[in-house]
Amino acid sequence: MASRIRPLAPALRTLPRTGVVATTARVPSAATTAANVAAQSAAAARRSLSLKSFFSSRKPKADQFTSQFEPVLEQANLFHPLSKSPLPAVRAKAEWIEAHGSCPVCKEHSPEQKSKAPKYECPDCGYPTHCSEEHYNMDKEHHKHYCGVLREVNEDEHDLRSGRRMKEFEFPGAQHRDEAINLSNWDTFLYTRGFLSMNSERSMRHVSHVLTYPLTIGSVLHQSSPYRLGKDLTVEGLKSLAALRHTLHPAIISGITQSHDLRSTATHTVRIFCLGARAESHLPPHIYMQLAYLFPSTAFQIHFVGPDAIPPHTKSKEPHQHVHYEQLTFVYDSSRYEAYHAEAGPFNPYYDVFFLFSPGLAHPATRDMWKPTIPLLLDTKCAIFGTGFDEQDVMNDVNEIENAGYELDWLMKPRENAFRSLKHEVNLTDVRQSALCNWGIWGIRGRRYDVRPAE
Known part of the structure; x- marks a missing residue:
């Protein structure tokens, strides 16, 4: 079981490249609709053009590719x-x-x-x-x-759903390691990563709604993170992130080209655990390649754990593993984390990190479900980051943690997430209520005691 959970990165050298199955078996929500459109647009961007078409006098016949971009709505x-x-x-x-x-x-x-x-x-x-x-x-x-x-x-x-070609979802691929990425906010990230120009706030809302999950993770872990010591991070937070960044940003060895970085230098796999996974597990796998491009020399495992952690291309709730390209391995498990914890261990703060996206730790419907999970997470001594959909939701979770009496250290003070979704989600049972996905973020870790000589 341990080999299924934590394969070493060199083993990825023998894995074949696999394609993304674009079909989803779930009724599309606003998040999955945007993700599906993004998958179609990414495929469209890779369509090859024939030189003959530029000199042909006949009007080309309508095909499946061109017809899918005939707008239903102007x-x-x-x-x-x-x-x-x-x-x-x-x-x-x-x-x-x-x-x-x-x-x-x-x-x-x-x-x-x-x-x-x-x-x-x-x-x-x-x-x-x-x-x-x-x-x-x-x-x-x-x-x-x-x-x-x-x-x-x-x-x-x-x-x-208008049927237009969604050019904002034609995401860029990998870029050279010498090109700096600015993670201050959405605008600077999209510009320095080479995204197509966003000419409207609506396009920004579409893109941010799809990328908020991988970019929230990336903005915390990257060495160019917008979160700084004192203002956002505590001293303990800087220590935890320094350990992770030591693995995520290995020393550059001269003479090794970018195309061989992963195969030659990646000796460990960084594991990202998304607990209580919902919408983040339904995104097409290629969306998470934007996270991998931030760390070109690191192999990742992303574990989606929870009853709603279902792969985007199947109805099955059985544990499922999907390998996508060389850098990303996706593990889907619909069991509760208490049952998954023993299989996933042992844990290492240099290679493992937890993310809880809008977990609802204080919500009456889910509070009791999280009570056996939090002590297990703190016992790993790994960094744990959580988000909330508004300020009240964030503070409710923070107060729930503080009032529970856990032995923990705060890594990141509750604050607004630089890579929150800019698209509002409406509560359909009460349309007066709306929220922004991953609006706020906070971080904790199980308390670690310094060893001191006895007097």
């Missing part, structure tokens, strides 16, 4: 009320809101009675928000505070 026609949308998936969302949502005016004025379904759609944002036009007008002053966000989400959803 860019000037992206706003539609959800129930009248030309896209079936968007109309289905309106039906879901009507079935499971509630009118805020009914809840406020008649809390003892069952709230009516929100069937009236706001003419400005297109979302069903109230049970009637009368209640909508009564609540209009409050509704305007979140109407703009709903309008933005409405248009973004129609744009993703």
